[in-house]
Amino acid sequence: MTAAPPLAVTMGEPAGIGGDIVLRAWAARREAGVPPFFVIDDPARLAALAGRIAIPVPLRALAEPEEAAAVFDTALPVLPLPLPAPVEPGRPDPANxxxxxxxxxxAVALAQAGRAAAVVTCPIHKAVLYAAGFRHPGHTEYLAHLAGSAEEPVMMLAGGGLRAVPVTVHVSLRRAVETxxxxxxxHCGRVTAAALTRDFGVARPRLAVAALNPHAGEGGAMGREDLDIVAPAVAALRxxxxxxxxxxxxxxxxxAAARxxxxxxxxxxxxxxxxxxxxxxxxxGVNVTLGLPFVRTSPDHGTALDIAGTGRADPASLISAMVMAAEMAATRVRVATPR
Structure with missing residues (x-):
């Protein structure tokens, strides 16, 4: 059987903790069971950061991503992408x-070409990208754009034995109720059920649909949204x-018993x-994008500019995202392969 290609990890915001946690994840690769990956980043930036946070991580610049597996055990594989401006941890620069x-x-192009098993994205700083001309609300929407997805992808958060999908996402609570x-x-139920089978190997997915209002609205006494909006959706899914x-x-x-x-x-x-x-x-916790033609995960946290470059960033969420991405990619191949 041909070995799976490595994961493609993106740099994220260079002034944030992306580099810190990538270095620490590679350093913990054996004890944490980190699958082979390469990072798309500036090798000089990572070398300086490794020295700054006192983590002795040897780097190996790659000509092609296929070289990553052979060097992963002894050096962090880096697919070079030079940064035009110097990086100061905690101080994002729109020039980058x-x-x-x-x-x-x-990363997306390599995943779509089968040269990367999945895409794992380090956190971005959206305000900086907007200043650089980025015209998408965030990572998820941009990935859907790159994939040419006809349907809107769905965000899932996973961890601690729980997978949870928010139907409305980054809007105020008032706006969430209104929309x-x-x-x-x-839509979220369909995409989630399909992904549970394709990416997690669940033959017959079971979905629990939360009510909007306390006590599921108490028969309309605490609001009719659960009667008029949520219940019909459950009936349609069934x-x-x-x-x-x-x-x-x-x-x-x-x-625990409910989960x-x-x-x-x-x-x-x-x-x-x-x-x-x-x-x-x-x-x-891990952020997973469902409904894309490739697997994408990310840590469930932001850029943490206040601790970037200090060596205090915890790589646990990134490691979980890497492990989950590799498992999802393998499951997707297994489910798609005729027996």
Whole structure:
């Protein structure tokens, strides 16, 4: 059997903790079971950073990503992407924004060509990218653009034995209630169920659909959204053959016995999904993009500019993202291969 290609890891914001956690993940590769990867970054930047945080990581510049597997055990493989401006940890420079975007472009192209098993993205600083001309709300939307996806991808947070999908994401709570629709819930349910089978090997996915209101609205006494919006979505998913249950009161969905009854939770707004995941796996949660033609994961945290370059950044979430990406990619190949 041919060995799987390595993971492609993007640099993220150079002034953030992306470089710190990449270096620490490679240093922990044996004890943490980190799968082979290469990082698309500036070797000079990483070498200076390794010296600054006192982690003795040898680097090996690659001509092609296929060289990564042979050198991974003894050196961190780097696919060179020079940065035009010097990097000062904690101080983002828009002059490097185009290189950050180019790293994402390169990783996606390699994944689509089968030369990388999956894409693992380090955190970006969106304000800096906007200043450099970036015209997408964030990573997820840009990845969908690069993939030419006809349908909107779905964000999943995973960790601590829980997979949670927010139907509405980065909007205010008021806006989340205003924009929640039956069609939106159904779309997230379809994409999630398909991804659970294709990427996680779940033969018959079970979805738990959270109610929007306390006590699932108490029959309309606490709001009719669960009767008029959520319940019809659950019925539509079930009519399509998807094992969906709900609307379920969110305050009883996330204890251990409840989690054993489903494979993923559909949540109606951002914090309803992220609070339980971060409670269970604050240091090791993973952000997964579902519905793309390639596997993409990322750490479930931001650029942490305040601790960049100090050596204090914890690589646990990045390591979890790498391990999950490799497992998802292998499952996708296995599910797609006729027996």
């Amino acid at each position: 924004g185009a290189a950050v975007i180019a790293a994402i472009d390169r 929640l629709t039956t069609d939106g819930i159904v 009519a399509e053959g998807i094992d969906a249950a709900g609307p379920l009161p969110a305050d009883t969905m996330f204890h 054993a009854r489903y494979d993923a939770a559909l949540c109606m707004y951002h914090d309803q999904a992220l609070i339980p995941v971060k409670t269970l796996a604050f240091d090791s």
